[in-house]
Amino acid sequence: MGLEIKYKDGQTPLSEEEMEGLLIDTITTHGELDEFEQMNIEKAIEWTLTKKFKPENILSEEFVRELHKRMFEDVWSWAGDFRMSEKNIGIKSHLIGTTLKQLNDDCLFWVNNKIYNEDEIAIRYKHRIVNIHCFANGNGRHSRLIADVIHKQIFNLDYFNWGSHSNLVKTGEQRTKYIEAIREADKQNIQPLIGFAKS
Numbered sequence: 001m002g003l004e005i006k007y008k009d010g011q012t013p014l015s016e017e018e019m020e021g022l023l024i025d026t027i028t029t030h031g032e033l034d035e036f037e038q039m040n041i042e043k044a045i046e047w048t049l050t051k052k053f054k055p056e057n058i059l060s061e062e063f064v065r066e067l068h069k070r071m072f073e074d075v076w077s078w079a080g081d082f083r084m085s086e087k088n089i090g091i092k093s094h095l096i097g098t099t100l101k102q103l104n105d106d107c108l109f110w111v112n113n114k115i116y117n118e119d120e121i122a123i124r125y126k127h128r129i130v131n132i133h134c135f136a137n138g139n140g141r142h143s144r145l146i147a148d149v150i151h152k153q154i155f156n157l158d159y160f161n162w163g164s165h166s167n168l169v170k171t172g173e174q175r176t177k178y179i180e181a182i183r184e185a186d187k188q189n190i191q192p193l194i195g196f197a198k199s
Contacts, residue, residue: 005030015085018136021077034169036075041141044070048149055111055154059104061097068135068142083136090133103128111154118155122147123194127185160197
């Protein structure tokens, strides 16, 4: 296969085995890969807009996996499968299931007891799930979409703007701001990430 990926700051390299899961032989550049993935993601977004989910359905392993599968199933054979390899970020792969369950239980508690406001619940979930790093690739995009789903389906609020819908996969000013906000959230300061999501 002729595809070589140049990884940007904050992106997780794929293993050789994971690269073998590419379903489209004609992809030879990172730009082409991004385009095919984006087309697939748009289908997943449409799916989230045509369904109604209860909080306990969204905050489940089944939904987390199904959303990732729908986002990437046209491009990667392992879409929706938890990663089996260790990455430069994220928890140990064998802990993904139990850590995700803890996050889902925590978030349901936040919702039911109004622990945080609506924006903060969605963004806290996004930040924690991206740090779990459930999948081999696409964790940032998946975490943003699931935050949108929480915002819309649980709280009946609009999807976030995420830097006015910038392509956060590409290097640029908005991606830099986004990565800085993530790093602030890593230091327990969630407000910049909420601000970015709403910008």
